[in-house]
Amino acid sequence: MAELEKRLPPPELGQQMLELQIRHDRLWWAGKAGNWNLAxxxxxxxxxxxxxxxQTNGDAAELQPQKLSEVMPSVMTPAIKTMQEALAKHDRTAFVKAYDQxxxxxxxxxxxxGSAFLHIERPKTPLLDNLRYAPPARR
Ligand code: HEC
Incomplete structure (x- = not known):
């Protein structure tokens, strides 16, 4: 299977980024609502x-001469870890700080x-509104 995947052309990086954009958006609304499990x-x-x-786009042409498989974890892993720590503490202030990071x-x-114009920031309106962000009512 791994061998087969190697022979397939990699997915389009811009497409893969769209999923990141959706996750990034949903994370904001879940955290803002204090829905820690969802966040x-x-x-x-x-x-x-x-x-x-x-794994699928580790040699993405868009990032050459850098290697995406090296740049991505070095840039993102610390930020993801800080976010997980903030969420584990149910700390709203730490969440907002981690989100901006x-x-x-x-x-x-x-x-x-070379795409500085792709500036990612806090969303102002949810991308989709059919997922409930409010935490379930306590009984
Ligand atoms: C390792 C480098 C790297 C990281 C980390 C990264 N991106 Fe990207 N992103 C790119 C590149 C390169 C492009 C341009 C892709 C292209 O040319 O199609 C891009 C494009 C995008 C686009 C535009 C997609 C489009 O075609 O409309 C969005 C949105 C995006 N990224 C969101 C994010 C979000 C959100 C994160 C963080 C959770 C993130 N990216 C992290 C490299 C990265």
Whole structure:
């Protein structure tokens, strides 16, 4: 299977980035609502998406001469870890700080790739509104 994947052309990096954008958006609304379980889930999915990109697009032309498989973890792993720590503490202030750090990490790679115009920041309206962000009512 791994051998077969190697022979397939890599997915389009811009497409893979769209998934990151969705996860990044949902993480914000879940954390803002204090829905820590949902936020923790989203940051996990974001981490998985990052790993998927590293594996399938580790040599992405957009980042040459740098190697995406090296740049992505070095830029994103500390930001993801800080976010997970903030969520584990159910700390809203730490969440917002970690979120801005995460967004800055995304943007720093775009800058490195010569696409500084792709600036990632806090969303102002949810991308989709059919997922409930409010935490379940306590009984
Ligand atoms: C390792 C480098 C790297 C990291 C880290 C990274 N990106 Fe990107 N991103 C790119 C590159 C390169 C492009 C341009 C892709 C292209 O040319 O199609 C891009 C493009 C994008 C786009 C535009 C996609 C489009 O075609 O409309 C979005 C949105 C995006 N990234 C979101 C994010 C988010 C959100 C994060 C963080 C969670 C992130 N990126 C982290 C390298 C990165």
């Amino acid at each position: 923790y889930f989203m940051v996990g999915e974001l981490g998985e998406a990052l790993r998927g990109i590293e 995460l967004s800055a990490a995304c943007s720093s790679c775009h800058q490195l790739a």
